[in-house]
Amino acid sequence: MAQNVPYKIYLNESELPKQWYNLRADMKNKPAPLLNPGTGKPMKAEELEPVFCSELVKQELDNDTRFFDIPEEIFNFYKMYRPSPLVRAYFLEEKLGTPAKIYYKFEGNNTSGSHKLNSAIAQAYYAKKQGLKGVTTETGAGQWGTALSMACSFFDLDCKVFMVKVSYEQKPFRREVMRTYGASVTPSPSTETEVGRKILEAHPGTTGSLGCAISEAVEVAVKSEGYRYVLGSVLNQVLLHQSVIGLETKTALDKYGIKPDIIIGCAGGGSNLGGLIAPFMGEKLRGEADYRIIAVEPASCPSFTRGVYAYDFCDTGMVCPLAKMYTLGSDFIPSANHAGGLRYHGMSSILSQLYDDGLMEATSVKQTDVFEAAELFARVEGILPAPESSHAIRVAIDEALKCKETGEEKTIVFGLTGTGYFDMVAYEKFHDGQMSDYIPTDDELAAYRARLPKIG
Numbered sequence: 001m002a003q004n005v006p007y008k009i010y011l012n013e014s015e016l017p018k019q020w021y022n023l024r025a026d027m028k029n030k031p032a033p034l035l036n037p038g039t040g041k042p043m044k045a046e047e048l049e050p051v052f053c054s055e056l057v058k059q060e061l062d063n064d065t066r067f068f069d070i071p072e073e074i075f076n077f078y079k080m081y082r083p084s085p086l087v088r089a090y091f092l093e094e095k096l097g098t099p100a101k102i103y104y105k106f107e108g109n110n111t112s113g114s115h116k117l118n119s120a121i122a123q124a125y126y127a128k129k130q131g132l133k134g135v136t137t138e139t140g141a142g143q144w145g146t147a148l149s150m151a152c153s154f155f156d157l158d159c160k161v162f163m164v165k166v167s168y169e170q171k172p173f174r175r176e177v178m179r180t181y182g183a184s185v186t187p188s189p190s191t192e193t194e195v196g197r198k199i200l201e202a203h204p205g206t207t208g209s210l211g212c213a214i215s216e217a218v219e220v221a222v223k224s225e226g227y228r229y230v231l232g233s234v235l236n237q238v239l240l241h242q243s244v245i246g247l248e249t250k251t252a253l254d255k256y257g258i259k260p261d262i263i264i265g266c267a268g269g270g271s272n273l274g275g276l277i278a279p280f281m282g283e284k285l286r287g288e289a290d291y292r293i294i295a296v297e298p299a300s301c302p303s304f305t306r307g308v309y310a311y312d313f314c315d316t317g318m319v320c321p322l323a324k325m326y327t328l329g330s331d332f333i334p335s336a337n338h339a340g341g342l343r344y345h346g347m348s349s350i351l352s353q354l355y356d357d358g359l360m361e362a363t364s365v366k367q368t369d370v371f372e373a374a375e376l377f378a379r380v381e382g383i384l385p386a387p388e389s390s391h392a393i394r395v396a397i398d399e400a401l402k403c404k405e406t407g408e409e410k411t412i413v414f415g416l417t418g419t420g421y422f423d424m425v426a427y428e429k430f431h432d433g434q435m436s437d438y439i440p441t442d443d444e445l446a447a448y449r450a451r452l453p454k455i456g
């Protein structure tokens with residue numbers, strides 16, 4: 001193996017990003033504004049401030065400021081686990097016999113096991129700075145709740161997590177990590193909130209959904225003095241914080257004069273992908289460079305590839321503002337056998353606009369193909385990947401295999417968002433041959449779509 005590029009490219013502390021990059025500043029077509037569901041008008045800062053921290057509202061609404069300084073406290077926290085390595089996947093390339101050069105940015109090297117800590121620490125910092133007592137949130141599989149509970153314990157903030165009931169019951173370990181960091185964890189839907197009680201009445205025995213847990217967390221935040229709601233994906237502010245992933249990646253690649261041809265990321269709500277591609281998409285928007293950018297989503301929750309670009313609720317209880325995004329409908333829940341994460345019904349407004357403008361592609365993959373890629377990757381590269389991340393691995397492998405056919409030496413960069421140690425039940429199903437692929441029919445998707453709010 002010719003190894004002029006090291007297996008891992010690290011950055012020195014002095015090379016770490018000091019600012020987050022706000023991709024919106026370079027977008028000609030800005031992402032559509034959040035709308036007040038009552039008035040149908042764009043949400044103003046003062047309408048968002050009862051729900052979100054003030055500084056984060058500013059970041060959310062700012063489409064023009066290109067860079068935001070990373071406060072020193074956050075920068076210092078980042079130093080505990082950043083830079084994350086950019087790895088040249090020499091062993092994977094060899095295994096595939098591809099002339100492609102594959103790199104992955106690994107975000108799983110922290111206790112929360114994913115990139116979510118990058119935004120959790122920022123959101124906790126601004127809550128603390130505002131003098132709040134605590135924050136509320138939802139979590140699905142538990143990565144976001146884990147990241148947020150770590151961040152809150154660092155800044156001594158109370159952290160109340162509504163965890164989708166099915167995960168609460170099936171993933172006790174993540175729940176206990178959260179409690180280790182001092183968070184309180186409630187299975188959702190719960191009887192603690194009005195919206196939870198309503199949902200339980202309408203759907204007794206429901207195992208919950210992200211959209212439903214969001215509604216509960218927002219309700220508690222709004223009703224509790226000194227509390228705000230925080231969200232781990234989808235929002236503009238989260239993509240802003242996650243730009244640290246892309247900025248580090250770009251600095252590392254530039255050090256070796258490497259220019260990627262294809263950049264791939266998995267897409268749930270769009271935060272890791274939005275962060276990874278930010279500086280590259282910026283160059284593309286400014287006409288300085290061109291890249292193929294691919295979002296990968298599960299075939300069982302295909303927001304980009306089979307959703308519609310429309311205003312929709314971010315939550316099931318319809319208490320949140322409306323966001324214009326690629327969506328399957330706010331009451332969409334992936335089939336029960338879906339084990340690969342990325343189960344949110346919508347998508348970041350920023351990525352939705354970029355996709356609609358033809359600046360990026362999207363593709364969907366079946367979960368058995370995803371786990372096959374995960375297992376191959378674990379065996380050759382050593383890291384046991386999160387099912388979510390493995391969507392990106394799948395497509396990176398597929399693109400590398402295309403290069404094998406054509407002989408092209410393309411450079412592929414993908415985001416390896418986290419580790420899968422808490423997802424072994426899903427791996428078990430795969431190993432036992434009990435994992436099936438369910439792809440929603442057009443009729444099913446049309447039924448959800450018919451319930452979208454009618455805007456404009």
Ligand SMILES: *Cc1c(COP(=O)(O)O)cnc(C)c1O
Binds near residue numbers: 113116234386
């Ligand atoms: C949450 C999560 C994702 C998906 O969220 P995005 O906001 O789309 O990035 C992907 N991978 C891991 C490991 C996660 O925890």
